[in-house]
Amino acid sequence: MENVYGIEYSRPEVVLLQDTGIGVAESAARTCYDSFSNSENEVIKNIESHMPNDAMCDEINSIEDSNLLDDLAWTYFHHSILEHANLSFLIRGTSRGVLQEHARHRIQAISVRSTRYTMSSIINAFVASKHGGDKEFFISKLLSFDMFVTADEGYNRVEIGAIYDKLDYQRKVVEDFHSIAVAKSSIPLIEQYQGDAEALFDALQAGKKKRNVGDAFKHIISDNVKVDMVVTFNLRSLKNYFTLRDSGAAYFQIRWLAQEMMRVTPSKYLDLIIKKKS
Structure with a gap:
């Protein structure tokens, strides 16, 4: 370090x-x-x-x-x-x-x-946080990904909080957020695991990945x-x-x-x- x-x-x-x-x-x-x-x-x-x-x-x-x-x-x-x-x-x-x-x-x-193909875990964590978790669930999950070159947890919490806020803004203005966030075959999992963020995240991770998921979400990440x-x-x-x-x-x-x-x-x-x- x-x-x-x-x-x-x-x-x-x-x-x-x-x-x-x-x-x-x-x-x-x-x-x-x-x-x-x-x-x-x-x-x-x-x-x-x-x-x-x-x-x-x-x-x-x-x-x-x-x-x-x-x-x-x-x-x-x-x-x-x-x-x-x-x-x-x-x-x-x-x-x-x-x-x-x-x-x-x-x-x-x-x-x-490629961020086009490798952002599913971030998006899955956000979807899970909105269906049984909260912002802290999202932050804690992304901290475990070790996804930043910065190694200061306090600073990385700020980074992840900003990612959450950008995703939440997009969720509110997109008519069908789930259609761009997860594969069609995984959408029923959201109802199945409603209220259990960890189980929903695991199920989404195990399911089919949304193709080119990064196309809709490249804006959320920084140079860090x-x-x-x-x-x-x-x-x-x-x-x-x-x-x-x-x-x-x-x-x-x-x-x-x-x-x-x-x-x-x-x-x-x-x-x-x-x-x-x-």
């Missing part, structure tokens, strides 16, 4: 899902200069006289060091060859605010937990809500990302994320994109 501006925040978690190695990047660079025979990696030397077979490709992808890549990265600043190495990260527990910042990095593949995502960068783009986002000028939450991503990035990549401190 970190205290920032008087509010406690949780840090994101990051796992490196896959990395393609630096051998292909050296192969690309050697192709540019027709210099395979100068490599310290025997398998790269052999490319000059042999088209790589499966065994050679496996060996290329297991290369841990390349003098040429180091020279190109730090002496000649020929960074285009770094685009041939890719890394994919699974990220959990960053915020929607960070997602907005992340999207500004153009060259990445990004897949994010946690998101999960998988991002894939080529090494040149990752260099740019770390340079900008590990800076003290960066938004503190994306700086935390960059630091966690850097922590799980193997040194064979970091040595090519992070300037060593003298």
Whole structure:
């Protein structure tokens, strides 16, 4: 946990899902200069006289060091060859605010937990609170979801209370709120469990989920809500990302994320994109 501006925040978690190695990047660079025979990696030397077979490709992808890549990265600043190495990260527990910042990095593949499909639990808790519970039931239920990057219960109660108020306003102005909130097959459960909020919530959770439920309710959540995502960068783009986002000028939450991503990035990549401190 970190205290920032008087509010406690949780840090994101990051796992490196896959990395393609630096051998292909050296192969690309050697192709540019027709210099395979100068490599310290025997398998790269052999490319000059042999088209790589499966065994050679496996060996290329297991290369841990390349003098040429180091020279190109730090002496000649020929960074285009770094685009041939890719890394994919699974990220959990960053915020929607960070997602907005992340999207500004153009060259990445990004897949994010969708609010269109994953808001059923929030809506089910609200429906249950209106048929046997109260606002406190809703707040307590959402607190158990651990859905915010803020870790201060008092602050999160304010956040959840605002979600409740927005949903309650919408309920009053929509002619048939239940039709947009729960699946058609679950509507009879509301009458069946009338007066028992916990049982109704459990029944709605176990029932069919309303398709695209987030279409009607995206407005209720803030940038404070946690998101999960998988991002894939080529090494040149990752260099740019770390340079900008590990800076003290960066938004503190994306700086935390960059630091966690850097922590799980193997040194064979970091040595090519992070300037060593003298």
